[in-house]
Amino acid sequence: MTTTVAGTAYDRLLSLYREGTLLGSTAEILSWDQETMMPSGGVEYRSRQMAQLARLSHEQITDPRLGDALSEAEAEGHPEDSAEHAQIREIRRDHEKATKLPAELVEAFAKLSSVSQHVWAEARQKSDFAAFKPHLEQLVKLSRDKADCLGIPEGGERWDALADTYEPGMRASEVAAVFEPLRDRLSDLIKELTASSTKPSNAFNEATIDIDAQASFVKEIANAVGFDFDRGRLDRSVHPFCGGSHCNDVRLTTRFQPTEFNDALGSTMHEAGHGLYEQGLPFSMVGLPLGDAVSLGIHESQSRMWENQVGRSEAFWKWCTPLAQQAIGTPLAHLDFEDFYGGANIVRPGFIRVEADEATYNLHIMIRFQLERAIIGGDLAVADIPGEWNRHYKEYLGLDVPEDRVGCLQDVHWSMGAMGYFPTYTLGNLYCAQFFDTAREQIPGLEDGFSRGEFAPLLGWLRENIHQHGRRYSASELCERVTGKPLSAEPLLNYLEAKLRPLYGI
């Protein structure tokens, strides 16, 4: 690297930082390609391409010249409320996170998690926790080492150091404080709903619909809610995701089955929500912290808002019902508005997180959070996971887990060594509900607009209040700035109760 840049230390810093994120953006395209386009024969060489990019971008972010420019830029005295100050603060964060981990630990972790994912996939298939156990034990050990290298925050715990990668600043104690009231009221709500003799019709989910017709319809809807196809695409993959390399090249994927059309539509709305956030980041800041998303929790708040607060709302289905019937024809012709709106909002406790409805989903997350917190904290042995898992599913969801395949072996996250990741899903739901309440207060007739296909007011509000800032504010600062309050479980609970009770005749 021989880049030399005139100007201030700050300018030099941005330029050096951008080299690393530019390589990272290339890796993003390769990663998208791998899931959507790459022929199966490409796997082996692709892993070499990805490893090289990871190594090179790690070299860039840990480059001592970047460290020097950082210290010099800090000494330039940019005002605390300036964009420059925020950029420097976030680059410091990324540089330190990268330099704190010894190369040997990073490599050992990468190797172990790569092997563990294979072992996990096989163990899941055979429902054989014992086969996965030794690998998970090693992953827990290395995760604890990782936490120690990253540094446990003052007054915090090891889990916090790991979770900070996904949700900067998040503490287990704070998560628990928000999750506990949520758990109690949610459990009550779910009991109420499942006990009710009135249930929404499932006819919408049972309709068999041509997959190409589904694909063309969900694309139309993504376009209607504001996803810009000149700056993005929508493809198919086994697991839906939002990838791409920057705000002007955002790539969504979704998946289809012959029935369960609302899964495809919901996935599309979810990924489009992530994509709208990405497309709303400022291109002038591309490759810099202020052009990057705040956290996984805030990202999830955007996907959930378009999937749920918009895409499962009464107003949305007033608009969407005739459109879907016109586009799909016969398979949906016998249904009415209640079938669509009700079918999109069925609550039914089940074993599998990724198939869970809006209400039960958060209980799945809480169980994982409690277990991983205990494991990392040393209060729970890996061997005891299946028993504890099953005990919690019985207690929270009233379910007897028949085998680990649909129990503690169902998720890929721990096998990748991603400890501290799960709570970001529920944090996303919480931020989402709280943001949406504020949007509703500030945009007159917001939901009425949905019933006429008017989504621009909401998107404009999100652009203005959330997207344009990139990482300027932390997740909790952003929440206070936008909503005037710290994060709370109230808005989500109020939203779920207000929507679901009437659908269940309560």
Add this chain to the structure above:
Amino acid sequence: MTTTVAGTAYDRLLSLYREGTLLGSTAEILSWDQETMMPSGGVEYRSRQMAQLARLSHEQITDPRLGDALSEAEAEGHPEDSAEHAQIREIRRDHEKATKLPAELVEAFAKLSSVSQHVWAEARQKSDFAAFKPHLEQLVKLSRDKADCLGIPEGGERWDALADTYEPGMRASEVAAVFEPLRDRLSDLIKELTASSTKPSNAFNEATIDIDAQASFVKEIANAVGFDFDRGRLDRSVHPFCGGSHCNDVRLTTRFQPTEFNDALGSTMHEAGHGLYEQGLPFSMVGLPLGDAVSLGIHESQSRMWENQVGRSEAFWKWCTPLAQQAIGTPLAHLDFEDFYGGANIVRPGFIRVEADEATYNLHIMIRFQLERAIIGGDLAVADIPGEWNRHYKEYLGLDVPEDRVGCLQDVHWSMGAMGYFPTYTLGNLYCAQFFDTAREQIPGLEDGFSRGEFAPLLGWLRENIHQHGRRYSASELCERVTGKPLSAEPLLNYLEAKLRPLYGI
């Protein structure tokens, strides 16, 4: 870069070299993505990603540690006929080519050619050579500087130094020696054919066929000739090409119009021919010279063989006619074998190279070769290109060029600074015909097999004799090894005369 490798200098050399080609393979995927998948908004950032990869891989190939390992590996005394010797020779070649060009020249060239392509595209649209002229003059000047840096081979000329990038070792004097007899006999043949009152039917090319039906049929044919879709794909793009990153991930594109179905099929066969070569390179040598193609001319020999010697042959159409009729149905139902075979082999002098038939194509190339040789040699001023171009088209093809848009402004190559590239197209046709003659001698019933859809014998022969060797032999060595003779125009001329005269009732 902190790669350290134990073992011999040779091992170290391969490892360092592979770092650069691995980055290059990533750039190949991005480049494919840009032509096929990237949303239009991605252009600006993509050019930054590509520039970074180009810079990094240039740093790798010019790395002084690679230079040291090279000298040490040369001193290890690997036998002249060994694979090791060939690898070292080719890496030396690549390293020297890269180190000989000063970074300033490379950058100036990249900038100029980027601007020139835009200027050219606009000038072509307006048929305004004067607008493009100053840029082309600068490109010629920089190309001459480039040739001087690369070094003019002893007894050679400046053009040779430029052409060597595309066709290692090729000399203008040798090209001229093969091209001249070709020109004379080809001109005579074309006059004979155009004068004949018997002409093949054009009905096949006039049939209107649904584009999705075309797409699915050409994919079936690519598969039938041996293209492995587990190690490759076929997509659509404005200009057909063969991309991808290595032998197990080869990406073809083609294009479709409502009529001219054989253009789509021919393009597909052409790109599949390139793709079969790529898929035949040994994965054990991936990222090394022995896992890489010999030259553009040899590459083109493979694409042309599947496009022409196979795909425009009588035997191929005996097999393909019923398949096409079955797959496409009504639009082709009224045609018979003669319509397909004849329609695929119509000879008609025209202005546009990329639309030219097998016979006239080579005259288009010769005109370009003669002009660029004279420009680089200083014997022709850029201002005089249009006049000379038009004079040659009149002389060789009997055509009066009405405007530069369909004359000297039609091709992108010179605007990219690619001087010395054009002859590789005709060299490809020549190598192809000479290889195919040998294959026919060595494989009993080769063409009979085509009429039963048996293409594996030809593919196996190409794998064995050409593909598996990578860059082990130079193009001319390979030609002598495979065919026992130096390159000559005879096989191509004999092939064209033997096929085309009967079709024109001669």
